[in-house]
Amino acid sequence: MPDTNKLSRRRFLKATGGVATAAALAGCTGGDGEEETTTEDGGAQETTTEMEEETTEEQSGNELSGSVFQRISTGTITTLDPVAATDTASGIVIQQVFDCLMSYPDGLPTVENELAADYTVSDDFTTYTFQLEDATYHNGDAVTASDFVYSWERLAASENSRRAYFILDSVGIAHETDGDGNYVPGSLGLEAASDTELVVTLAEPFHSVLEMFAYTSFAAVPEGIVGDVEGYDGEVEYTEFSSNNPIGSGPFEFNYWEQGTSAAVTKYDDYYGDVAQVDNVRWQIIEDDTAAYNYAMNENADYFGLPTAQYDPSKVQVENTDEFGREIGKYGPIRNGKTVNYVGVPTLSIFYVGFNMSKVPKPVRQAFAHVMNQDQMVSEVFKGRGSPAYIFTPPTIYPGGAQAAQDKIDADYPYGAGETNIQAAREVMEEAGYGPDNRYEVQWTQYDSTTWEEMATILRDQLASAHVDMQIEKADFSTLLERGRNGQLEAYTLGWIADWPAPDNFLQLLNPPQTEVPSNDPISYLNWLPETGDAYQQATDAYSRVQNNPAPTEEAAEVRNEAYVEIETANWEDVAMLPIYNRKDETFWYDTVEIEPFGGMGPSRQKLNKVQLNR
Template identity: 45%
Template sequence: MDYDPSKEVRLTGSTMDTLDPVKATDTSSGAKIQNIFDGLTNYPDGQTNVENLLAESLDVSDDQTTLTFSLKQGATYNNGDEVTAGDIVYSWERLAASENSRRASFLLDDLGVVHETETETNSEGEEVERYVPGSIDVNAVDDYTVEINLRQAFYAATAMIAYSSFVPVPEGIVGDIEGYDGQMDYQEFATTNPVGAGPYELDSWEQATEVRLTSRDDYHGEEPTNAALHYTIFQETNPAYTYATVNVNADFPVVPDDKYNPELRSFDGTDDRGRRYGSYGPFEENGLTADYYEVSTLDCRYVAFNCKQVPKPVREAVGYAMNQQIITDELIAGPAKQAYFFTPPGIFPGGPDAYTERQQDYKYGYQSSDLQAAKQVMEDAGYSADNTYSLSFDMSNGYASYVGEDLFSLLRDQLTTAHIEMELNTADWSTFLNRARSGNVGMFMLGWLADYPGLDNFLKLLNPPATITDKDDNVGYVNWTEDNGDFAGQAEEGWQQIVDNYGLSESDVEARAEGGWKIEEAAMKDAVMLPFMHSVDQGMSYPWVTKPRSGAMGGSRQMNHTIKVGDRGEHE
């Protein structure tokens, strides 16, 4: 297809939180960060295999605990500075020590970079270990060589480093760690002038309106084949549908669940990664037929609880009422897979066969609802028609319009017989996410997409100490403790078994699987999280667009500088 490199790519997006790589945790922010910043390694087109990006080569010690990266020489940031090993040291220190970092544990605990800690007493009188600033064992051997020392071998080291929190920024660009005053104000860096080594730079960001990234002509990698990425922001799906599909103002259709018609799919084949591809259309709204493919992603959509607020009997009652088959077959029109556990089948403890076997014994019923059990567990806890429980169901506007409103209506009607009165609370994405992080939710709907393809990346969210919303680096938001869950101790034990066996041997793999199942089982028994779907993403693009298919890591992990835009005809 002929294409015009001077054209911008027209996309739709949702609200985002920040463009600081160490602070961003949502996929909307992550999609832009993926295009502004480059890391040492990368998931090409969101696939699970890892390739070098800023790294020229990697040398690994015999015991797998020392990683020595040689950097590509001549790679520059969008401010013209060359990427050096000192930038890696500075950027990873920000990840470890900055008050803005939300992913310090990925570096210090999961990847396990050697570092020092000191004992402090927190506000609740508990002794805790804190990172000693400046102590990570990450060293610039010279301008283009960085040495990383780990406390033990980590099976997914290069995959973890591909996660966007690990990308380098120029040394001293902001002053949020000891020893640096900063070349610019932090808010400028995080919102208007992010400095990265990726193929794009930020042109503009209007919080609830649009984001525009322009391509760089001095990018160190493959030359961009488009001039810019222009995201128009929507808080709900239906306005995005009108913009992208009815009016064809975007290069990629948006199809709400109630507009999706599986009969419009036509498959031509299956590629070497198992993705079915073909076409979708013609659209009744515009007469166009889109290129189409489906890919199973490493993700999970789920309902979870702030256990500090929502008692266990209420959580269990919701579990008994929820029928995953009804959700995927009737509430969601597009392709989807039922979920009974948080970890996707491809990386489940023991593998896909173990997932299939264990789902048959799901505590709350496989492909069924048990409203009598829901009522019984509530009445055993003292609830009745005269003593009901009021449950808030919190979610983003996007989730609400996708499946959340329908699921709310279904559960609300079912759970009245179990003495639960539900109310729905929605907000734009960033507002909702900040509420969840702060523990200002009851029952909530969220999803998790793999940061790296390992079971521990998912189950970290169910390690009870990491779920406490009072902590700066909490990741689960469920406030799960032994005070509100009988099996929280089992989950902690399972997590410790995982982190004690991060190596590459067969025995390590088996031990991680055993620890992983302990966590999954504990979360199920305490009804901390109720998974309902593993996604099958649908890629659609209009005929004038050529875009590589994304992989199991999802489209938000994909760089977009190789998208090509041709003649849009009347839709220009």
């Protein structure tokens, strides 16, 4: 058994994070704790649609026989390798091809067994023993425990992995580190006790182990399929696996992917679970919102999102709200005269304005908070496609739940919830020495989105009366992230989608030691240092208590819950991040499709093997 290094969870190895570009505000995720551009429909870069039952892929030259559930991807697919993907568009396809030990059924935030037929947990919560299903990969090979040892070694050690911190730091599987604190390859606390028994040893307990094992980064791939970790030569070249021949054990096997054009998967007849009821799923890649909207309105799509510019909240007819808070009903008529099915789902997400605190002084950040009226922005700019956010944790997973979150906001939010207070913004700036002859200039950087630009314009005009001149700049997602890592952003807009449904998945972005830029591995771009924020120590100490009490026990949860609240109040004090809204994902579909509503983990976590087409 390898020696453990309890500092490993406090390191941050290869973090890119669950960043989701708020199309100004972000994939993720990306994703899901994912990098993810939000589109004009207020959803992730995966506005979905479907099309004809029988089709020949004339645009790409690829043929699909049988029924086709055809979707639109409004984001760029970057890879089909589970350990390399951080964007939502890639993750949606990967979700269909690869399986994990656990899963979120239809994206609901409660895990169930997937490749795990059963499991046991030791009394000290550090050893998990999994019995595997009798499953096969798409090449016919059996899924074995050794495959998981190899797959997770890739997650920890491959140069292609973008989620090493998931296994080494978040879950904290036991492992060795060298003198510089780097992972020693081959030292993971994993044992293939037999072909069907996997033993996982943690360095210390962690309260969301099973939830993390549902993330596609932990998916099983055939042992030795690529040679990007020590001890394996590889059966295929990496680019072949990641682009042309990804082999998983999911309900669909890979068919093709043409970058920038389309991708498709085909049902796997020997799937150990519920065999898919459609023969194929195909994604047409359309990044332009207007083009995607036209594609759906021309009835090339059965299941789709609507850009905010074409969305009319008065056309939503909610028939019932279920126990998960999902609004289910009808929407219409749409442009083509039809009324379609509708679901609106409050996803575990937060979209926010972040600040490089070393470039934007605290009084300026507080001026932003005073003028920002989240209620107004959600209602008027985002057309009600979400809920206003004054805390960083999504309310449904805040300690004590949504009502406790609202009570805290009502009692203690220092900038006036639901109001714009230009006078207070002016006063805080003038107390800091700013005025008509000493105005502050700040650069706002956002993704190319007319919706977020509308919000930025409102803020710019309000801040002008408080001695702040805000310049609005647009950048593509990759450029925005690069500038963030390099410490070149001032005020910026991003978002975070849940990796696992717990506050620490969100509040890790407010752990000051992980925010220093320029750096290759910041979890956020705040530069929250003792000299940039008065509440630096409060936030640092509180997150340290979260890290030091990770167990799935009531006692540890109580300590964490108190610390979560302290982190939120530290953020209120220093305005490191200014929460804007929790997104409501909305989808629409014609009666030709039968599909279960997705849950709060988002549509990217939903497998499509139960979808039916009625044509």
